[in-house]
Amino acid sequence: MGRQPCCDKVGLKRGPWTIEEDHKLMNFILNNGIHCWRMVPKLAGLLRCGKSCRLRWINYLRPDLKRGSFTETEENQIIQLHSCIGNRWSKIASHFPGRTDNEIKNHWNTRIKKRLKHLGVDPLTHKPIEQKENIEENKQTITREDSSSSISQGQEESQDSGLEAKLQQDGNGNRGFPEFNDKLQNVPELAGFDETNDLLKNYEMFCGSLDLGTFLLNQGTNINNTSTSNSYSTSSFSVEESNNPSISIGESIQEHSLQKWMDSVDSMLSWDGFNNLEQDLFFF
DNA sequence: AAGCTAGACAACCGCACACGG
């Protein structure tokens, strides 16, 4: 006997959201907050399942979303984090306020993967692709190293300590990924390829030299400003909080911004308009 | 102009986890 479906899918709409549906969902959430996603579509008058509403809100309608393409710095940070914690997109996204896990995942799959492959780096292991072949020859090495790059749920703590280990200084006092450093110097075809070499060095700098602790510390300001958990679920934007009379910080600004945002709802289909709003919105 | 293709991104699906009863 399988698990009950999250909703009765009969009669429910699927596929792309219409403007009208977006309006309904936004209006409902802004007026009522989020208590139970399953009830949201019913109460908001939407023929969608709760899950779909949640996803739409999180990935598209949230007012604190940062739209637009990723900067090179962001890309590098994603690469760095991915090399440390793998495909845990929500964790990675938590370091980028305003970005969603879906957005980062898509960007990784469509852009960054290619960029790394082009640079001769295996996006899975973050090692030079040649090294993969060496790994094939050394099964024991694989087992050890793959366990640090392929991450399953529930292994977070051990992975994080693995990350720490990776970031520990090696015997020569160099921080980072010694295997990567060695490989970088020993790839003859890269020697005469300055551009790629430079890019690889930049990558190595990120993967090898960056102190993640410092990095995270630098991110701390943003992290602390968004929410304690830095989760985007309902904490990074809580209507309940914004409606709470006890909250005074920036309240009028929030009110003003909310109204402004609602007024601009039509222009939101063009997300450029939304980007302009982000300057004014929700510095929780 | 029409058809095709690849890339980008939105949305869905199923599983796992958290939590309350």
Next chain:
DNA sequence: ACCGTGTGCGGTTGTCTAGCT
């Protein structure tokens, strides 16, 4: 401890669009 429910997450699929032929 067990069960049911709600939610979060990651992988996958679907859809749209720009560029090319």
